[in-house]
Amino acid sequence: MSDIEDDVLDRSAEDTADEARDSYALDDTLLGKLRAAVAARDPAAIDALITPLHPADIADLLEQVSDPVRAAWLRLWPSSIDGDVLSELYGDLREEVIGLLPDSVLQDAVRDLDSDDVVDLVEDLEDDQQEAILDVLAPSDRVAVEQALSFPEESAGRLMQREVVAAPEHWTVGEAIDYMRAHKRELPEQFYHLVLTDPRMKPVGYVTLGRIMSTARKTPLIELLEDSFRVIPATQHEDEVAYAFNQYHLISAPVVDDDGRLVGVITIDDAMNVLDDANEEDILRLAGVDEESSLNDRVIDTTKRRFPWLFVNLITAILASLVISQFEAAISQIVALAVLMPIVASMGGNAGTQSLTVAVRALATKDLTRSNLLRVVLREAGVGLINGLVFAVVMGVIGVLWFGSPMLGVVIAVAMVINLLVAGLAGILVPVILERLRVDPALASGAFVTTVTDVVGFFAFLGLAVVLLL
Amino acid sequence: MSDIEDDVLDRSAEDTADEARDSYALDDTLLGKLRAAVAARDPAAIDALITPLHPADIADLLEQVSDPVRAAWLRLWPSSIDGDVLSELYGDLREEVIGLLPDSVLQDAVRDLDSDDVVDLVEDLEDDQQEAILDVLAPSDRVAVEQALSFPEESAGRLMQREVVAAPEHWTVGEAIDYMRAHKRELPEQFYHLVLTDPRMKPVGYVTLGRIMSTARKTPLIELLEDSFRVIPATQHEDEVAYAFNQYHLISAPVVDDDGRLVGVITIDDAMNVLDDANEEDILRLAGVDEESSLNDRVIDTTKRRFPWLFVNLITAILASLVISQFEAAISQIVALAVLMPIVASMGGNAGTQSLTVAVRALATKDLTRSNLLRVVLREAGVGLINGLVFAVVMGVIGVLWFGSPMLGVVIAVAMVINLLVAGLAGILVPVILERLRVDPALASGAFVTTVTDVVGFFAFLGLAVVLLL
CATH class of the missing domain: 3.10.580.10 (CBS-domain)
Structure with missing residues (x-):
């Protein structure tokens, strides 16, 4: 593995031209030096490495080291962590670091922060960790934080700072x-x-x-x-x-x-953070990944977070298989059907993903509204139809050349048109309907659209084959 | 179609609770009134509707109306458009609107703008449109804009404003x-x-x-x-x-x-725009959609923009079909193989998409580095292995119950473990390798990873079937 890693990541002379694109990556040698300082149990060396860094970079370092190194680092030199570093940490790692800090360090860290940063820090913590931090605050700060926490989660009241000029x-x-x-x-x-x-x-x-x-x-x-x-x-x-x-x-x-x-x-700056997080959430949800995921989760946590979407996909795939099983007799007569059928389903799935991603983004940016829905739906149908016709010709020719059967070419061509048209329509209508039902379209559209394109793809191709070929 | 539209988009009383989540959507009635004013050829009515709006909202309106309405609107009342509205428009629509405006209106619009906004406005225009706008500027402004244009595209020099205090x-x-x-x-x-x-x-x-x-x-x-x-x-x-x-x-x-x-x-605010655009680009590219796409493109333009990725996917799908065709003899003996084989490929494709999306994002946010690559690769392999084992058991049982063949259950179970492990590894290594080769991982990872999971999925399942079942 380490050979692959070196091949892939070694920087060569020609990279310098692209240097301007990677100006803020953490210095690789820094991490090595930190690991060495931790291994040598040398708090002074750790301090010398950490002190010059921006809190956001210290937080990145905490994310990049392995669990044992992180634990040893914080045991040796807990004052690496101040309130700003805690604010930069996300999710589970923040809870873990808070758990590793001695009370006195945690208290100093929290006292430094503005009330809105304390709110951001405590709102996702477990009750007992939250209580421990609130107990540290001066009474007036505690009241401020508790008032902010009385606003709904993810509201402007949680996001604002109370100090206004x-x-x-x-x-x-x-x-x-x-x-x-x-x-x-x-x-x-x-x-x-x-x-x-x-x-x-x-x-x-x-x-x-x-x-x-x-x-x-x-x-x-x-x-x-x-x-x-x-x-x-x-x-x-x-x-x-x-x-x-x-x-x-x-x-x-x-x-x-x-x-x-x-x-x-x-x-x-707060709004920029929210926008960045919302975009990140959309990207991950569209791929069926829990938006709380991070590279630092334990393997078992990541596995659990990826499982639900894979399970949904399994149901989808089994539904598609049930469609195929209705046509076992046809397949046993013409095995070429089994060879070609995944192409139709796969093209539909990809076309559907294109449409639904555009639709999910247009909903998020308020570009897709009631006023232009009909026009956008007709447009997607048009795009699906035209691409369907183009790929129908391509696949029809391939079908004929490969299997020498003009009728098989016609079957795959017609199935392709049907599935790409359906993919375009499903790709736009499923997210819109989910949005109306108050379900996040980024989260659920993929499963529905893929189910539609798989089922329609297999059914159209195999069904036409039964009608035209047997 | 209009019935579906109404069902989906009619707002009911219960929606008011969620009102706080949709405070900035454009007023639906506004668009109706604008269409009526345009149909009545009434410049005064158009002016009364447009004048109170923020330039960003005027730009949204321009995006939402159909092409003929937009052309008629701008013919009737071109002074709806000032420099700020032009700045808010994106891509093709901006070029189209500039083309529709009389020279005098365009000149007034451009003279209002700061030099960095003029740069942003002209840098994507065709040469002749660019020249027409530069000609309008005062000589000193023109020099400023041309100096900014001398910096590379998408550089800080293009983004900055030259007025510094x-x-x-x-x-x-x-x-x-x-x-x-x-x-x-x-x-x-x-x-x-x-x-x-x-x-x-x-x-x-x-x-x-x-x-x-x-x-x-x-x-x-x-x-x-x-x-x-x-x-x-x-x-x-x-x-x-x-x-x-x-x-x-x-x-x-x-x-x-x-x-x-x-x-x-x-x-x-400029940095926020860039970050938002970069995220948008990643989302669209991950789905195989050209990042210049917008809801306003003509059907034929959208079709052309979606075509390349679908074509890549066709090659991928044909590769997978070639693998299947090697096993025609096995499929004709046991048709259940044709029924079950898409499940293995589909699960691999989804698991691979999860991994690659996390990897693409981690590369974009500089969380995945040379220092932690090995650990992340091992982690993805672990996640793939565990989820593979879980779904192996599930599918093994389903295989046995559905087709009554314990050995078929074993075949699909083992193939599932192999493909989910491979999916996890490909999902992380493909984006990292593409990044090293200076290819945008968001753009190309999907095609490579899906090819791997399709080919491995079909080959492992059908190959094992030949060894164990025939």
Whole structure:
């Protein structure tokens, strides 16, 4: 195995031209040095390697080392981990690392974090781990975190940070600058807008910091409002929040409660994370992989996570086999049918996957709507029909040349047209119907569409063969 | 068709609970009203509908209407389109809309845009359309756009905006604020950091606007530098730029030329677009769909774009059929083989798709590296083996119960283990090898892995049958 690995991964001189495409990969030698430091039980060496790194890179290192190395590393030098590193870890690995940390290190790590990062950290933890972290917080921080946790999972309320820089709508530029200078310790680390509110704390607009800074002190803030202003309801789903940021090019947006009062702010970096996660989830779900999967899961966990989709596929495949078994007599007379039948099913499956992937994405990006559904369905049918006709000719000729039977060529050609047409229609209609039934189309479309194309493919081909050849 | 459409898309009372998940879908009635206004040839009505909308929503409307409605709309009221709307359009539709606009409207639209938006607008256009737009620009803008176009496609140099707010490293907060007030007309619409440069224009760090605004005027800027500072080489690929923004939570980053001198700045919203496009591309490529596809392509264009992958799949399927044809004698003796053989191939194909999707994503996010490749390969082999054993038992039992032949059960069970093991290995090794060969693994992995699992699946099952059953 190690030979294959070296052949595949050794970098050669010609790679330098592509260097610009791989600027942020972790240094391979770093991992080796870390393993050596851990093997030598040398906390100082570990510290020297880890300290210069960005928390996101430390988190990547934690993901890349094997379980025993990780455990030994954290036993030798637990202070490698601060709150930012914990925030960068995902899912099971985060729980595992938290479990490996001594209480004192964990407490220091959590105390450093802003309330929205603590929320992100604890919301997926088991109850006892969650309780242990909440116990560490100052009472006011704990209240903030618990209030955030009272919003639904994956809502804007969970995503927002509660520290908002806001000012009364009647203030001037000078008043705003003086206020910020006087309260500099309370300002969030990153903020981009000053939100103006009415006396009932309802946001009325916002002003960019650049605008404030470049405008004379006496100017009323209300004259500097940005067009892009939008408020986000705290109960809105985070996928919608990410869509709004992406669609309307927002940088930050105030979050309001049911009464329209300002309760927090969401910034584009959080929205970017949500969008990235949602896309990742779609990619994995379309392939029948649990979106919680990671390269660090134990073999048995990965096996369990992949099992359900394979089981669904087994049912699908058995259904297809039941169709084939209806035609055993035909196959025993003309064995060429068994040779050719997987081609029709396979082409249908691929064409269906193309259509359904386009449909799932168009639903996610709100490009496929009630208004253009009929047009899109007819388009997919047209595409299926034309590609079906082209491949019908190709396969018809191959069928004749290979088996010397013109009628066999006709059978496979007609079956191909039927299955590619059905694949196009199923590929668009199945995701749309699932979406209406509130089932994630990325998750379930594949199984349904493949079942349709397998069953129709085998039935059309073998059925036509019985009618035309026997 | 219209009945299905209504069944599927009619909103019922129970939907309101999920309303929060669909807050930004375009109003269905809007499209109806627009069609009516276009049919009535009423420019004033079109204007009244379009004017209140965000440019991104106008672009969505342009995508959703049919070709004749779009052409009539733009003929009646071309000033629906300004530069921001053009920026929001993608690919072929953008070219089509540009072709429909009168020169005067197009010129006004382009003059409004920042240079980076003009670059984004013209870089994919045909030469003559590109020339027509460049001719409209003021000479200095034209130079700026042409300089940006001199950077490689999909590089940081194309992505950046050239308007950077920078200051000498020795300035104080007060000097910076005074400078910005004096030059407010030249400041970009959105900026978040003030970049400090040395006398040779090399960036030495940056300061957030919030920090400047909340700090006393006499403080040197150099004392306020942010830890997060990173510079981006102008030739770096945009995917790497997006990775850096996502990994290191950047909001903006200065871009430097080969000599390390400041030439522009990239902001997170641009990086978010690139990341979103890259993910979209991966999703579509994994399904064998050209990433330029859109719901607005003509049927014939979509057909052509889907054809290549289907053709590759045909070759794959024919290869599999050639394997089957080697066993015609066995199949004619035991027709049950024809019934069961697609199950083994199909399970292998699905397991392989799971593995390869995880591998393609892990390569894209730099989680799969030389350092952990061996471990990941062994893990995939383990997962394939365990799931293979489980499904071997299930299918062995089904084989026995269905066809009453214990030996047939053994054959399908052993073939299942072999194919799921091979699927796991191929699913990880094929993408890694393609990546080393500089072929996009998202594009080509599927075809290779499916070929392997089809060929191995049919060969193992039918071959074992010949050995054990005949």
